[in-house]
Amino acid sequence: MAVTRREFMMASGALACGLALGSARAQTAAGLKKLKLGVGLKSMSPIVINLVVGEILGYNKAEGLSVTTQALGTNANVQVAVDRGDIDFGVGVPSFGLPVLSRGEWKQSVNFYEYTYPYKWDVAVLPKSDIHSYADLKGKRIGVSGFGATDYPVTRNVLQSMGFDPDKDFKWVAVGGGVPAGVALERGQIDALAYYDVGFGLIESAGLPFRLLPRPPKLPLIGGQFLETRRERMEKDKAEVIGVGRAVCKASQFILANPKAGALAFLRMYPEAAPRGSSQEQAVEAIYKAIGRRIKLYVPPYPHAKMGSINVKEFETEAAMNHWKIADYSPFYTNDLIDAINDFDPAKVRSDAMNYR
Structure with a gap:
């Protein structure tokens, strides 16, 4: 499904309100670089748990950062906000970005980390x-x-x-x-x-x-979701971009090791996500059930691939299905930061997760 110019104009008009509604929950401290991350949701949901809990777990702070997540309503809103520089990072979605690339209009942004793999x-x-x-x-x-x-x-x-x-x-x-x-x-x-x-x-x-319903055979591996930022930021603030990716990578490892600890961290950031009238134990169980299917998709479905690495075949498959003619995907994504993003001790993160209270 291509995103029309009219849809992008409508998305631009919706941003002023959405950008004013950023979460005030981020625990910031003096000296941390404050950044904004946009997601295509109307309200915060555990669907993006591995993007947000790095703030409360201290993974953003370890990179010298504090990241505020903003729900901007739609994926198109997020794309416009990233391209205009209204937010620092956003969730990149190929079904909205690839049509732009096929028209030769993809200019500002680049996807650099796949935080959820197909198929969901x-x-x-x-x-x-x-x-x-x-x-x-x-x-x-x-x-x-x-x-x-x-x-x-x-x-x-x-x-x-x-x-x-x-x-x-x-x-x-x-x-x-x-x-x-x-x-x-x-x-x-x-x-x-x-x-x-x-x-x-x-x-x-x-x-x-x-x-x-049973999934059809040979289901296409499409629909991954990505972290994206402006290419200019990639060039000028590379360490900052790596830091955001590394915090998400650590959070993903944390949740994989102890999903209920991840659910508890999410609820501490967003207590309104708890079902009405539930105890903490019941609320954690509800979030745990919600993310149970998703967390398996944090790990690449490709042999020997590092967490967050991007396989261009996903883009090629989706483009072919929609008859989008794209000769060069290099402006759309990069794997150049994946080694640096994964440069941490996963055993330490897993230990932290198992001991989280």
Whole structure:
């Protein structure tokens, strides 16, 4: 799905409000460089847990940094904010960036760390639904969290790879994210819900029933998510960019070693993420369930690849599926910082995680 000029203009207009809503929770200290990281969410969610808990765990501070995370609403908003320099770092999403690259308009930004690898999306139906495969979805109403979210273009791509026409064979319905998406499915407002791993975890924690359809064979490895920044920052503040990547890499290792400790750290930063009326133990369990599917995707699915390294085949596959003609991907990403980002003692991070209280 290409992002039109009009959509980018609309995203630009939405930034002024979104940038004013940055989290005030970051524990800053004198002498730390303060940076802003944008995510394409309407409110903070454990989907980005490994991007944010480095602040409370001290990993940002160890790099001389304090990072404030801002929920900017959509991935397009984030892309515009990074390109304009309104934020220092953002979440890069190929389904929004590759069309820009194919038009020869990609100029300012570069993806330098893959913090979540493919594949994280599924399609769910009610337990008693007569839909049992992706092929059974033809003619049905498929819910997505929103048309500016990644679950929409990625699911379209998968169905298109199976020979369907995404525009003619299905009706797409925006139902919102989190529990409201599960409610829409339960109430029959949609026949199926295309959503991501952490989102399904939140729905499951709320006690709403669903059944995941079996994934089609040869599922394309697309839909990874990345840290991106302006190329100018890469050149002038290289150590700073490495520091942000290293903090995320450490946080990912921490969560992998002790997911419940990661959940507790996230709740200390964002206590409103706890289910209403829950105890701390119940809240930690809810976040743990939400991230259970996601944390496996912190590790590259490629043999001998270092955490955070980017495989260009993901971009090539997505471009081919959408008929985007791209001759050179080098302006879009770099692996030049991966060795430096991974230059820390993972055993020490794992030990910290196991002893976290």
